[in-house]
Amino acid sequence: MTSRLPRLLLSGATFTLLLATGLQHPAHGEGTTVAFVGADILPIDGDPISDGVLIVRDGTIVAVGPSSEVQVPADADIRSATGKVIMPGLVDTHSHVGGGGGGDRSAPIQAGVRVYDSIDVRSAGFDRARAGGLTTINVMPGSGHLMSGQTVYLKLRDGNTIDDLTIVGEDGWIAGGMKMANGTNSRRDPPFPGTRGKSAALARAHYLQALEYQKKVAAAVDDPDKAPERDLDMEAMLEVLSGRRVVHHHTHRHDDILTVLRLQKEFGFRLVLQHVSEGWKVADEIAAAGVPASVIVIDSPGGKLEARDLAFETGAILDEAGVLVGFHTDDWITDSRLFLRSAALAVRGGMSRESALYAMTMAGAKILDLDDRIGSLTPGKDADFIVLSGDPLSVYTHVEETWIDGRSVFDRSRPEDRLIAVGGFGAGDPRHAHVTCFDDTEEGR
Amino acid sequence: MRALTTLDPSLGGRLTRNLAILITPLAILLVASIATPLAAETMAGGTVAIRGETVYPVSGEPITDGIVLIEDGKISAVGPASEVVVPDGIRVLQGAVVLPGLIDAHSVVGLAGYLNQSGDQDQLETSAAVQPELRAIDAFDARAPLITWLRDFGVTTLHTGHGPGTVVSGQTMIVKTRGDTVEEATLVPRAMLAVTLGEGATSEDGKSPGNRSKVAAMLRAELLAADAYRKKIHESQWSKKDEKPDPPSRDLKLETLAAVLDGELPMLITAQRHQDIMTALRLREEFGFQLVLDGGADAHLLLEEIKAAGISVITHPPMMRAWGEMENMTMEAAAILDRASIPIAFQSGFESYVPKTRVVLFEAAIANAYGLGTERTLHALTLGAAEILGIADRVGSLEVGKDGDVAIYDGDPFEYTTHCTYTVIEGAVVSEGERSLSAAAIAADGR
Numbered sequence: 028m029t030s031r032l033p034r035l036l037l038s039g040a041t042f043t044l045l046l047a048t049g050l051q052h053p054a055h056g057e058g059t060t061v062a063f064v065g066a067d068i069l070p071i072d073g074d075p076i077s078d079g080v081l082i083v084r085d086g087t088i089v090a091v092g093p094s095s096e097v098q099v100p101a102d103a104d105i106r107s108a109t110g111k112v113i114m115p116g117l118v119d120t121h122s123h124v125g126g127g128g129g130g131d132r133s134a135p136i137q138a139g140v141r142v143y144d145s146i147d148v149r150s151a152g153f154d155r156a157r158a159g160g161l162t163t164i165n166v167m168p169g170s171g172h173l174m175s176g177q178t179v180y181l182k183l184r185d186g187n188t189i190d191d192l193t194i195v196g197e198d199g200w201i202a203g204g205m206k207m208a209n210g211t212n213s214r215r216d217p218p219f220p221g222t223r224g225k226s227a228a229l230a231r232a233h234y235l236q237a238l239e240y241q242k243k244v245a246a247a248v249d250d251p252d253k254a255p256e257r258d259l260d261m262e263a264m265l266e267v268l269s270g271r272r273v274v275h276h277h278t279h280r281h282d283d284i285l286t287v288l289r290l291q292k293e294f295g296f297r298l299v300l301q302h303v304s305e306g307w308k309v310a311d312e313i314a315a316a317g318v319p320a321s322v323i324v325i326d327s328p329g330g331k332l333e334a335r336d337l338a339f340e341t342g343a344i345l346d347e348a349g350v351l352v353g354f355h356t357d358d359w360i361t362d363s364r365l366f367l368r369s370a371a372l373a374v375r376g377g378m379s380r381e382s383a384l385y386a387m388t389m390a391g392a393k394i395l396d397l398d399d400r401i402g403s404l405t406p407g408k409d410a411d412f413i414v415l416s417g418d419p420l421s422v423y424t425h426v427e428e429t430w431i432d433g434r435s436v437f438d439r440s441r442p443e444d445r446l447i448a449v450g451g452f453g454a455g456d457p458r459h460a461h462v463t464c465f466d467d468t469e470e471g472r
Numbered sequence: 473m474r475a476l477t478t479l480d481p482s483l484g485g486r487l488t489r490n491l492a493i494l495i496t497p498l499a500i501l502l503v504a505s506i507a508t509p510l511a512a513e514t515m516a517g518g519t520v521a522i523r524g525e526t527v528y529p530v531s532g533e534p535i536t537d538g539i540v541l542i543e544d545g546k547i548s549a550v551g552p553a554s555e556v557v558v559p560d561g562i563r564v565l566q567g568a569v570v571l572p573g574l575i576d577a578h579s580v581v582g583l584a585g586y587l588n589q590s591g592d593q594d595q596l597e598t599s600a601a602v603q604p605e606l607r608a609i610d611a612f613d614a615r616a617p618l619i620t621w622l623r624d625f626g627v628t629t630l631h632t633g634h635g636p637g638t639v640v641s642g643q644t645m646i647v648k649t650r651g652d653t654v655e656e657a658t659l660v661p662r663a664m665l666a667v668t669l670g671e672g673a674t675s676e677d678g679k680s681p682g683n684r685s686k687v688a689a690m691l692r693a694e695l696l697a698a699d700a701y702r703k704k705i706h707e708s709q710w711s712k713k714d715e716k717p718d719p720p721s722r723d724l725k726l727e728t729l730a731a732v733l734d735g736e737l738p739m740l741i742t743a744q745r746h747q748d749i750m751t752a753l754r755l756r757e758e759f760g761f762q763l764v765l766d767g768g769a770d771a772h773l774l775l776e777e778i779k780a781a782g783i784s785v786i787t788h789p790p791m792m793r794a795w796g797e798m799e800n801m802t803m804e805a806a807a808i809l810d811r812a813s814i815p816i817a818f819q820s821g822f823e824s825y826v827p828k829t830r831v832v833l834f835e836a837a838i839a840n841a842y843g844l845g846t847e848r849t850l851h852a853l854t855l856g857a858a859e860i861l862g863i864a865d866r867v868g869s870l871e872v873g874k875d876g877d878v879a880i881y882d883g884d885p886f887e888y889t890t891h892c893t894y895t896v897i898e899g900a901v902v903s904e905g906e907r908s909l910s911a912a913a914i915a916a917d918g919r
Contacts, residue, residue, distance in 0.1 A: 326791075326834055327621050329586025330826030339906075359793050360826060365838075371888030375906075422841045422888050449842060450794055450802035452773060 060084040061433065062099045063414070066108035071115055071388050072403035081113055083410035086432035091404045114384065114419060115403055116162025116411035116431065117366055118391025120321040121275065121301050121355030124152030124363065129168020129176035129206060135219045136233050138267075139259030140176035142168040143201060146189050151447065151454065156356075156363040157183050157437040158448040160413040160426040163194075163391070163401055165355075167206045170277060173213045173220065173230050177263055178275060179203040180395050182411070183429075185436045194397065202396070204299070205267050208277035209286060210333045227286055234294040237264035273297045273396065275321075279333035281308040288316045299394050301355065303345070304337035310348035319351035319394050322386075323360065324369040339376030346382045353390040364426075364448060371420040380420060387419075510609045512658040515651060517545015518899030521558045522878055524570030530855045531869035540570060542876030545898035550870050565894050565901070569885055571850065572870050573628025573877030573897065575857035576832040577786045578740070578766055578819035580635040581619055582612040582647065582657075586828045595635035595822065597642065601673070601681055602694050604732075605724035606642030608633030609661050612654045614647075618829050622820070623649040624903045625833045626879025626892045629659065629858075629867050635822040636668040636742040636766070639681060639690050643728070644740060646861060648877070650897045659863060664740040664764065665732055667691065670748035671797050688751050695759050698729030705730075738762035744788070744797035746770035753781050764860060766819070768809075769801035775812040784815040784860040789830045790838040792821060806836075806852065807843030817857035837886035846886065 061083050068079035070091050080097040082090040090097050099105060125146035130137030146166060156164060162183055168176040180202040181192040194202040209226050213219060220226040240261040247254035255261075266272035274296050276287045284300060291298045300306065300320040306313060313320060322342045329335045346352045354369045356362070361369065370383040378386075392402025400409050410433035417424040425448070429437035439445050446454045520542050527538030529550055539556040541549040549556045558564060585592025594611040597603055612632070622630070633644030644663045651657035673687045681687045701720055708719035731737040741752040744767045756763040765771065765785045769792075771778060778785065790803040802808070809816050818839065820830040832853065840849040858868025866875050876899040883890035895903035 326827035326831050327586070327618060327829045329618070330588050330823070330828040332587055332589070334826060335587060359795070362791060362793070365791065368888060374889045375891065420889055422837045422886055425841075449804055450800075451804070452770075452800045454794065454800065454802070 058085065060089070060100050060103040062103040062105045063108040063111075063113055064094060064099065064105055066111045066113040066414070068404065069112065069114040069384060069419070070404035071385060072405050079113070081108075081404060081412065083412075083430075083433045086410055086434070088404055088406050088408050088410050088412075090406055108414060110417075111427065112415040112417060112419060112424075113404070113412055114415070115388040115401065116413055116429065117160045117387050118353070118395065118397075118402060119156070119161050119164040119356050119358070119363065119366060120299065120353045120391050120394050121323075122156065122161075122164040122166055122358045122363065123169065123360075124156050124164065124358050125150050125166060126152070127166055127168060127179075130172045130174070133218075135172050135213055135229060136174040137172060137176050137260070138174050138205065138233075138263040140168065141179070141203075142166055142176060142206075143179040143189060143193070143203065146179070146181075148186055148189050148192055152358060152363070153183060154437075154444075154447045156358065157185075157429045158426060158439075158444065159356075159362070159364040159366045160415070160429050160437075161356075161363055161366060162411040162413070162429060162431050163395065163397065165204060165275065165395055167275060170206075170208055170212050171215070171219075173207060173209065173226055174233065175206045175208070177203050177272070178206050180397065182401075182409075182431055183436060184431050185434070200271070204273040204275045204395075205263065206277070207274050207287075210277075210279050210283040211331060212277055212333070223283070223286070227290065230290055231293065233264070234268075234290070234296075237261060237268055238294075241265055241268055267296050268294070270295075270297045273299055273394075275299045275301050277301050279304040279337075281305040283333065284309050285312060288312060288318065291316065291318065299353075302334075302357075303341060304334045306350075307338055307341045307344040308336070310344050310350065313345065314348040314350045319353065319390070320345050321353040321355045321391075321394060322369075322373070323355060323357050324372045325361070339372050341376070342373035342383065342386065343377035343379075346378055346386075351390050351393060352378075352382065352386045353394045354386050367419050367424070367426075368422075371422070374420055384419060510658060510661045511655055512661060513651075513653075513655045515545075515656050515898065515900075517542075517876065518896075518901070519543045519562050520876070520896060520899050520901060521556075521562055521564045522570055522880060522894075522896065523553060523564055523566050524880065525568045527570040527870065528572075528850055529870040530572055530850055531871050538570065540870050540876075540878055542878070542896065542899040545876055545900075547870060547872050547874050547876050550872060563901075565880060565896070567880035567893050568883050569881040570870075571626065571879045571881070571885060572854040572868055573875075573879050573895065574626045574833055574836075574853050575629040575631070575817065575861070575868065576622065576627050576820050577631050577817035577857040577860060578644075578821065579622075579630050579632040579829065579832075580822045581622060581630060581820065581829050582614065582616050582632050583608065584635065584822065584828065585613065585616060586618045586621075588825070588828060595633075595641075596637040597634075598638060598675075601638050601675070601679075601690055602640040603638070603642055603725070604640045604665055604694075604728035606634055607662065608643050608645035609654050609658065612645065612647065612657070614651050614654050614657045619649050620903075622829065622831060623895050623897075624892060624906045625831050626881070626885070626895050627832060628877040628879065628895060628897050629861075629863070631663055631819075631857075631861055633663070634666045636666065636672050637822075639668060639673045639687050640694070640729075641666045641668065643737075646863060648897050649895075650900070650902050659866065660861075662737065663861065664738045665728065667739050667741045669741060669743040669751050670745050672742060672744070684748060684751070688755070691755065692758070694725075694729060695733065695755075698726045698733055699759075701726040702730040702733060732761045733759060735760070735762055738764055740764050740766050740786070742766040744769040744801075746773050749774055750777065753777060753783075756781065756783075767821075768805070769798045771814075772802055772805050772808045773800070775808070775814070778809075778814055779812055784817070785809055786817045786819050786857075786860065787839075789819060789821045789835040790842060791830065791835060803838055803842040806839035806849075807845075810844055810848050810852070815856060815860055816852045817860045818853055833885065833892075837888070840886050846884075849886065 068076040127142040127146040243255040389402035392398040414428040527535040580595035583595040634642030646660035647657040855868040858864040878896040880894040
């Protein structure tokens, strides 16, 4: 997180130095083994380990366990972590860092628009997210639409372009979901819906249209001449219908949540409920639908009609009902640097510590279909982890280091990183409000 | 409603502080001429004892296994359990940590409703840039759900009223977080005049003021007009000529600004950027009013200047969003100002969206963890705030004779996972846990 110019200069100088000396000293991530020794480790996939050892190599977790059982390789770069807490990097299932936009005001449903095409990966928002211990995030297009476009899942690697951060499948597919919304969020003047009934009808009609397109595509499997014209909206919807592209659905009020579940039942897409302020009122229904929920934790109720009954207890009540619960920042709605606070306030609201920490990591990974790679400190998974000064749920704890793919992307001991973590002159962020879930028009509240 | 006390808002809590003002002719005229706007009602005081594993009087050292005794609304004893005699038959509340009731030194709760619809937003009137005549008491909703929300976390006193957003948006007031009417809630009916400098005061639609220098020019022009107005009043009473000139017609706007010039009504100037903070200090030099700086995102860059001016800062919420005018803010602001011996207090601030109010306990917790430390954080959250607001004779510490306003927690009050278990105002238990607007409470409401 050094500023780009000095870093480039530094890289150049280092490179020159390496050439001159003939040394090869690869950055952590390739070839080097790093061992964190003495920390309290919260692997999430198992019980907490005191006096633990975490060994990473080639961007992957190699070993996790008590120091009495884990052999530290002789060539390892050993880092004392006594008194620290190490846990998996945090997964934010709904963020707006980077100022990415989605659909514009021309239509309420714009499935073909990709937030991927609009994100500023050099924005200070990304650095703040790293400072908060976030390692994987779901960047959503802005709100105010029934369907505002495709989301993108990013690993917060210290990259120069969006493609340095994306998560790409073997077939080149860029991982991401589809953003939808209902309630008061998408209500405005035509062509947008003016009522909840109209909102649901427009969404259903869009799914029916997608089913028609799907049939045409299926019919053309053996005869490419029969293939329908390419249609970006419909191509994205095919991914939604197939289940590959998960729908992340903004929804707050109890009846709006049930409307989403009804839509999901009718069309069978895979779904994550986002925000769910009144999820506590319909916890059993959400559990019965087998749908995960990503909860926003806000310091007071209201601000808009659909959030008037939010409660700190939502996470606890959904968790007890058997719902897979994650959390999100909705950054800038809440500050990524304080994301752990969301879990801690959920514990204040009655959630168990174990569930809250699971929600911040493994549940998030499952929600983003990435649990085979991230979410726990499991050998073989990506070396995405954070080093904390103490209890992750304490206000007095700071994120000291954030590592992604075995590389340090935030280190509070570096002055430039500390500036981002704490604030101060020069820590400014030029992001604008309109690209987030912020909607300060009356109809948006 | 034990007693009815008629308070004039132009006096409020500063009655004793500015006795000299009272005997000036202008003040006499104002007192005589302003119709009594609010009969603040003293609610019946309760009797209760509170026993804490640690009692923080704030005015003195923490007490291990301490007791706070409140009789008829006022604190009658504070000390170790071994020394305080609790009368038989009164309720005893227990908790891990006992604090003076928390003070939110700047809020818009009660004027800015939580539904955020135009009909419940009374904190900002944008029809004109300068409207000092707008009284907070005429808009305060004593039954607003957000008041209960804050109270459940231990907040017992709110400095609230018209918010930032125009050059002069109106007056503020100080309330307790209880009472069904503004009369019952009010502690100080007219506390300060809310002024905004910088981008936050400019109009968006081409109307004046369009930039920060125009904001300053408009404010100076209004204060000059008020100065002329009060001189006319003075002449009408004290002219040595045979025929004294008639007093000017009453002007709600100018008489409010005249109170500012008389040093009777402090200006609460919201200024975030460093140049706007300096403008606030410059205007104070020019007109000699009492100044409290609000927000001050860049205040950490101007420690010597602020210190030299001898003013207090109601520092921005540390969790405020760091963009626009706030881009250089730091979560260490409170610690930096405190280290420079600048008096500080915490505020929930104003949010146009979500969260509709911040919680001053949570904001103070961040300041604590970002360098301020528990002792100084507690001070700023209670006694320090009371001193800045001019109400330290009533609230802010657990001292005999002060109001029985107490917040009780089941652990370190600043930890995320601790709960406020009781809130007591003037001896009445007004909250028993963080249930209000929580799932259980809402369900019980039948909504």
